[in-house]
Amino acid sequence: MPELKVTDRQWTVTAGANLLDALNQAGVPVPYSCRAGSCHACLVQCVSGDVRDSRPDALSPAQRDQGWRLACQCQVTEDVQIHTFDPQRDGQAAEVVAVDWLGADVLRLRITPERPLRYRAGQHLVLWAGDVARPYSLASLPGEDRFLEFHLDCREPGQFISAARQLKAGDPIRLGELRGGALHYDPDWHDKPLWLLASGTGLAPLFGILREALRQQHQGAIRLIHVARDACGHYLAKPLQALAAKHPNLSVEWIIGAEAPAALAQLRLTSRQTQALVCGHPERVEAFAKRLYLAGLPRNQLLADVFLTRENGAG
Template structure:
């Protein structure tokens, strides 16, 4: 039976058991969220031994060479010694610039990192509280223009991070974990193509950054933004989007609710086979968007989606 060592813990585990499950069962506090290898909250570093990694491409070569692995994607096949990601040792320091409620349930968090962070619109970052609570969030800020890192936190439901976020104040410290590039991005080669951005809830956050990136790069094709919210008050960027639409005639913004969504999607008409669609939000909403886009005639390889997975 393989032995798993982490700090003072020595655990005898079943062969081929999942590393994250073994750590949690042994009383080792490891944050996790998606269990799909996307959020990167469950980073561990291998000190001795090597697990069987189901997603070796989920981390870049530099991280892998340093021994980092995603616990949720690894199985223990032999004796293994690991250390859990320590935000105080391994994370990047940042402080809260401001925290403001954009709607009854959406908290805008703006952070100033101690060291400049290179990122692109559409990426996401793992945020750590001082107490060691971690959660991945998409960046809504625009690199090179905004002096802060901006995140939109959905606090409608209780969660370890969102509960802590309600008590955050300017000047408080946070740590930044793994920066990830999801499926969402803006390519300068898209300039002349129609661009549809469909977001549900705070799935609008990365799309807002990408929209601003497209406009900064003088996107020439028509841009259509559809935001789905559970209540009218939750169209938390309505004013910002309206201001952009007033300045850019190629931009059309539509705000819809769940009851209005079928009619709004039914009105989507493909005017060009070159149309690109970027989707973000809860899996059910993204699936609804994607199904309608497929029926509208947008090829699957022209649809890019990021899912906001509920906490596992």
């Protein structure tokens, strides 16, 4: 059976074992979110040996030549030595500037990095609180917000959530690498209808992307739909209502979870040029996508990002 080595540790794993699982089960902290090769949170480097990669197209040729792999997409088939991210050595220092609650379940975390961070709306960033890590989508808008903003769903317990609940303004925090993510705003969509469909804190990246579209003076109609467990879950209602009042081409709709199937069944496209971005829990994303396809949306006009609730057990 193949041997897996990380720094001064070495152990035997079953041939064909998933690399991400093999690392985390052995107590090596590798964060992850989508497990689909989109968020890039689980990036590791093969120092010697290699792994079987089911998504070689997910990274650039230059990254692959340097040995970088997405652990969630790889199987261990031979002896391999892995370099993992060390937040103290490889991470960037940052400071918490505000922690507050947006409703009962969503914790808003605002931080300022030690050095300016160049990013685009919709990207992911891995946050490290001590030796516990988790990737989150940015809700902030580059160039306008003076901080990085994240919306943390605290309904499910987890090590990072427990650590985040204890944070306060002035506390240090470490940042991992910035990841691409599947969601973004393309200026070529300028005149096209733009649909943004989110469930839960899947609204976070779409909040940034919406503001990016408005900043670029998007001319097509923009329709934002947010599905939440109950009315209290529509945690960005006030700022979104303010944006809708200011921009006539923006409409915002709120749907309660139990009403979602019937509400989504009523969706009708006004144009086959519509561009759709969906984000949230896997079941909600699947429901959004299925309804949009049935309504006639071409598959290449839908971008999706999935949020998993299970946390990495780092630390």
